[in-house]
Amino acid sequence: MSTPSWQEQVADKRRRLQEAIPKEWLITPPPDDKLYRMDIPETCGILTSRELEITNTADVAVLLQKLATSEWSSVEVTTAFCKRAIIAHQLVNCLAEVFFDRALRRAAELDEYLVQHGTVIGPLHGLPISLKDQFPIKGLETTMGYAAWIGKFATEDAALVQLLDECGAILYVRTNVPQTLMWAETYNNVFGRTMHPHNINYTSGGSSGGESALIALHGSLLGAGSDIGGSIRIPSHFCGVFGFKPSCYRLPSYGIVNSLDGQETIPTSIGPMSASLSGIKVFMQAILSRQPWRKDPNTIRAPWDQDAYALKEHGNGQKLCFGILWNDGIMIPQPPIRRALEEVKRALEQAGHTCIDWIPLKHGELVANARSIWLSDGGADYKEALVSGEHLINSMNPDADPLDVPVFRRPRDPLSSFQVWKLSKERRKLRKAYLDQWESTKAVTGTGRPIDALICPAAPYPAVRHGQTRSSFYTIPWNTLNYPSLVIPVTKVVPSLDTKPERHEFLSVDDEAVYNMYDSERCSGLPVGLQLIGQAYQEEVVLAIGEIVTEALRAKST
Amino acid sequence: MSTPSWQEQVADKRRRLQEAIPKEWLITPPPDDKLYRMDIPETCGILTSRELEITNTADVAVLLQKLATSEWSSVEVTTAFCKRAIIAHQLVNCLAEVFFDRALRRAAELDEYLVQHGTVIGPLHGLPISLKDQFPIKGLETTMGYAAWIGKFATEDAALVQLLDECGAILYVRTNVPQTLMWAETYNNVFGRTMHPHNINYTSGGSSGGESALIALHGSLLGAGSDIGGSIRIPSHFCGVFGFKPSCYRLPSYGIVNSLDGQETIPTSIGPMSASLSGIKVFMQAILSRQPWRKDPNTIRAPWDQDAYALKEHGNGQKLCFGILWNDGIMIPQPPIRRALEEVKRALEQAGHTCIDWIPLKHGELVANARSIWLSDGGADYKEALVSGEHLINSMNPDADPLDVPVFRRPRDPLSSFQVWKLSKERRKLRKAYLDQWESTKAVTGTGRPIDALICPAAPYPAVRHGQTRSSFYTIPWNTLNYPSLVIPVTKVVPSLDTKPERHEFLSVDDEAVYNMYDSERCSGLPVGLQLIGQAYQEEVVLAIGEIVTEALRAKST
Incomplete structure (x- = not known):
């Protein structure tokens, strides 16, 4: 008996997945041009x-x-x-x-x-x-x-x-x-x-x-x-x-x-x-x-901390001060993201909190450091998983030539262990600089504390067409820093509010691409969330402040 | 002006150190054959x-x-x-x-x-x-x-x-x-x-x-x-x-x-x-x-935990159960170490606690994993610090030929980042196995809990002559596992109690060397400590139990 090809194995796996679905739960497939599908669970008659x-x-x-x-x-x-x-x-x-x-x-x-x-x-x-x-x-x-x-x-x-x-x-x-x-x-x-x-x-x-x-x-x-x-x-x-x-x-x-x-x-x-x-x-x-x-064995021995959740070190949640990161210096967020930041700021201020602008510190370096570490195996990890003959996917774009390897997907040379030690030292320095900047805000918050949390885009755009995402500059820094981050849904794209401004100067190639990509009509109605970020191991603090932000948004909209 | 040689720099540094010492605090140097020096601070007349x-x-x-x-x-x-x-x-x-x-x-x-x-x-x-x-x-x-x-x-x-x-x-x-x-x-x-x-x-x-x-x-x-x-x-x-x-x-x-x-x-x-x-x-x-x-930025946000220190999850410190690691399966400890374990066991039992034997789990693998990770730079880190012309020290033995590189000091081939990832996966498995074994003792402690702490030698010998230490098999595993460990002084070598037994079979070359090294008269009076070990991040628990152990030893000796 010959070993089945990877395509045969995939076909078999898909068949088994399909067979696990009770027939009575099958719906009439919506037409391909029915792009919006959020309504179908309610209308399909199955539930x-x-x-x-x-x-x-x-x-x-x-x-x-x-x-x-x-x-x-x-x-x-x-x-x-x-x-x-x-x-x-x-x-x-x-x-x-x-x-x-x-x-x-x-x-x-x-x-x-x-x-x-x-x-x-x-x-x-x-x-x-x-x-x-x-x-x-x-x-x-x-x-x-x-x-x-x-x-x-x-x-x-x-x-x-x-x-x-x-x-x-x-x-x-x-x-x-x-x-x-x-x-x-x-x-x-x-x-x-x-x-x-x-x-x-x-x-x-x-x-x-x-x-x-x-x-x-x-x-x-x-x-x-x-x-x-x-x-x-x-x-x-x-x-x-x-x-x-x-x-x-x-x-x-x-x-x-x-x-x-x-x-x-x-x-x-x-x-x-x-x-x-x-x-x-x-x-x-x-x-x-x-x-x-x-x-x-790798999980830290840290039970749920009710005092932290009660914001005991954050004025019991009264009169918080937030940092707002409007852009990371690399890509200016598209209009609906900007508006989401403005709405959160307004809502927080209406609820008695204050906001200060957050100056992004070395976000490009934070991203570069993480990518160097992740890619330090020179692709060896992927290779070990691609032994079936299956090809490495080079693009998420459905129209891309599957054999064309874009520059950013070309495997890097593998690094030595010693080179990774150097990257760890660099990461430590970046973390220290970020921590120091955070702590230094104590002088300007007016609360006697450093900022209680940061508000930041999750991406410079709402959802994009298949294959159009760029490098995740707005999320990776918080991994490099090991800061907890909560994404909170804030608004949806409204073309009349989120008009495309004129811009002729750009921070980077990515910035220009993000600008050019934006079309308010085409992304109308897409959700927009933001990140709420605390210092390392402040999970309970971030969740508690997340409730305050959510409530402020709710109060504002009613 | 030529750059001074490393020897000149060392001479200058030593001179500066010497000059920082007030002349009136200089003592008459004791003779070289005055080996024991613990008494001199009291007798030298300076204080x-x-x-x-x-x-x-x-x-x-x-x-x-x-x-x-x-x-x-x-x-x-x-x-x-x-x-x-x-x-x-x-x-x-x-x-x-x-x-x-x-x-x-x-x-x-x-x-x-x-x-x-x-x-x-x-x-x-x-x-x-x-x-x-x-x-x-x-x-x-x-x-x-x-x-x-x-x-x-x-x-x-x-x-x-x-x-x-x-x-x-x-x-x-x-x-x-x-x-x-x-x-x-x-x-x-x-x-x-x-x-x-x-x-x-x-x-x-x-x-x-x-x-x-x-x-x-x-x-x-x-x-x-x-x-x-x-x-x-x-x-x-x-x-x-x-x-x-x-x-x-x-x-x-x-x-x-x-x-x-x-x-x-x-x-x-x-x-x-x-x-x-x-x-x-x-x-x-x-x-x-x-x-x-x-x-x-790398320090975990974990303040002193008074509940943990009060041993709230350990029966408030009453009727604890200890695991005792008599030997690690690689080197049998010399007689004074064995006696220290016995004395602690007796003291704890007299104080109302119980002890069970702890079976060492893959200690050789735990050590090998750590060494592979530490040496994965192929010696590059040392080289960066030895740029002055100063030689790498190959032996701690004062009589060793400084140019002779013993086998265990030969640099290993550098590893790739990917190879270190494999070692991390191995370490994770070893940690999991150890954790599972610890947790499984719940069935035999009689307390309803797993063992509350482990007692273990810190080395298979008390202090040894210069150049005679072996690989640190009794301490490295707790680094690989990330378990906190407290060394508690327990006793001193007493030749009449710590006689050398006859042994003709050995667990390893190291074991035989450790056995042959022992001479009860020559190490008479040397201190003997033991390790008290808890699970990862149980610093407060280990310190609190350390007080219980110390008090039990004191009570027994009085």
Whole structure:
């Protein structure tokens, strides 16, 4: 018997994914020119009104409450999200793995448990949670978009999977990623391309772009992603959901599959993405309540810090002072991003807070340092995963010649260990300079403290057409610095407000390209999020201030 | 004018060091055959009885109390330790830098502050603290034993120096280290060799071997060292002092000079060494109280945790269960080490605690992994520091041919960044296996918890003759695992108790060498310490349990 080709393996994997979908959940495929797909889950007729009510409950805390009080059973909630996830998948191709049987079995167990014990099994009791295709589950494949990984069935759960299970979460789907993960878009040779639910010609972002598309369509309200340079934050911003990149090693990564695995100088952070900020918070609290350091030796022993969350070192949340980064000195954000910053500033000021301008410090160097470290293997990591004969994807542009290797994708010469030590020293200096600048704001905030948090674009644009993302200059610096960052949805593109200004001078080639790319009509209605950033290990502070920002925005809009 | 040779630079540096010593503190050099020197500070006639009383106050908390209540002024305390440090230096050659003028100036300032404000300036008010020769102080050289670094005057204080200063500590000396730091003995071409105060033919350990000798002689009661593979713990054990290696990035290392700088896979930990456990504790509390993460971007945001110190997750310190590692499967410890383990076990059981045997898990692999990572530069880091023409030291044995390169010192081939990623993955697996084994003891401790701490030799021998230390198999695993480790002085070699058993079978070449090396008469009276080890980031737990162990030993001996 000959070994099947990688194309045959992919065909088989796709067939198995397709077969796992109950036939009665198949919808009539929308026409290709139906670009906007956000409305279809409600109109396709697959979901009952109760299932719509359940899946439209964006506030995860409310949903958990209804589960805990048996108002909704986990089986019906899980069924609703399984169905809606499948609808979403048919609209934007966001799933890589589905395992509804075990999800519904577990949901039934938890319903039974609640009846018998009168109490929940854990803080996520009965809640369906989606996972990026990086978190192995015993007995299932985790292909992470690589043909060569088809047929590799996990013998163990990733640490996060174990903890979510202990917390009572229902795992039911895993979501699509880009090949190699090192893209801000989502496309691979196994599952193909994930599309933006507001406009399928646009990307949902990446690398956690299956998650962002799924959550935007409410095929999930809460999921787990990962972020080494923006992979949670860019898709969250593009798709209008909340996304949180904690400091590294705050949440457990043991047992995941990954790109650049073993690279620990600027490592991957695990974090949640959600339709609501309450989802982000319950995820963090739930996992930290289970002492993840008992399962993952690299996770820092840092339980949820209620004092930090109460903003005890930040005036109890009264009269905060924010830094606002209007642009990074490399690319001027497009008009809707600028307006989002202005709206947040106005909302915060109306709520009694103050804002000062934040001068970007060496953002180009912060990005260059990270890229040098990530690429220091000279492409060896990718090569090890491309043993099936599958080709390395050189462009996210559907129209690109697949054999043409653009300059920025050409592998760099591998570095020696000693060269990486030099880069670590450089990174340390950059971190120190940034920290010192942050601390020095104490002299100008008027609060007696340095700024309490930074507000910053997540990208210089809202979602772009497939293949049009640029280097992630607005997200990578916070990985180099190890600062936690929360993406908060702020607004949507409104052509009448977000008109294109005349500009003839540009900061860089990228800046000019970003300017030229903008067309207010074509991106009308696309979501715009911003990053809220704290100092290293200030996860609780960032989440608490995130609630203040969200509330200020809500108060302003009402 | 021609550039001076490295030998000329060394001669000049030694001359300047010598000139900084007040003539009236010079003692008649003891004869070379006066091997034991612990008695000389008391008998040499340099110290007044009050200075002896001050410097014999091993309990740092007591000394701080007397400073805070003005019973002793900082000027007189500082003078006493300056004098005793100089006596110690003449006995065992432990100093690399002295700066008494600025120390006494600062002491006078603090005395004045106390008079004026009626309160201390910080938790270390007026206390002289010694520093390993790695912590730059503005305006001073930090040679770290390299000739090429003579004449490089720091333009900034290391973060730890700034924090110690803020806490009210008096910095007055820096202590000797081995060239490259990567030795468990202390010898370099600039300052020569540091000797063991109990027997000058023996090593005081390394790389913080200047500190351990100085503290043993009470030329300091509290100092700062660093530890990448045992460099705090081995000298502490050899010299009979307390030494603490925290988890990495718990104390600030920003601004230090270092070997293998930029290597962050298994990094250097900064930690205290002291004549008393109270010294270790006040050091940790003082630095953590100053929010070191505001000065060092790599320091984890983890303040002193009083709940952890109260052992809330360890039965409030009642009925603890300890694991005891009798040997690591590679080298059987010499008889006095074995007896120390037995004595601790007996003392703990008498105090109502229990002990179980700890099976060493892959200690050889843990050591091999660390060494592969540290040596992955192929010696490039050392080469950069040896630009003066100074030779690389190949042996700590005074009788070795300096040109002969022993096998274990031959540089390895440099590794690529990708190869280091593989080593990081291996390290992660080793950490996971160790964590799982630790957690699995929950089933056998009888406490409902896993073991609360581990007791382990710090080396398979007490101090050895110069040039006789072997690879640091008993300390390196805890660096690979990132577990905090406290060295507690337990006993001294007693020939009548520590007789050499007959042995004809050996675990390894090292094991046989360690066995053959032992001579109970020759090492009579040498101190023996043990390591007390907790899981990663359990600094407070280890210190609290350290107090329990110390108290149990005291209760047993009285």
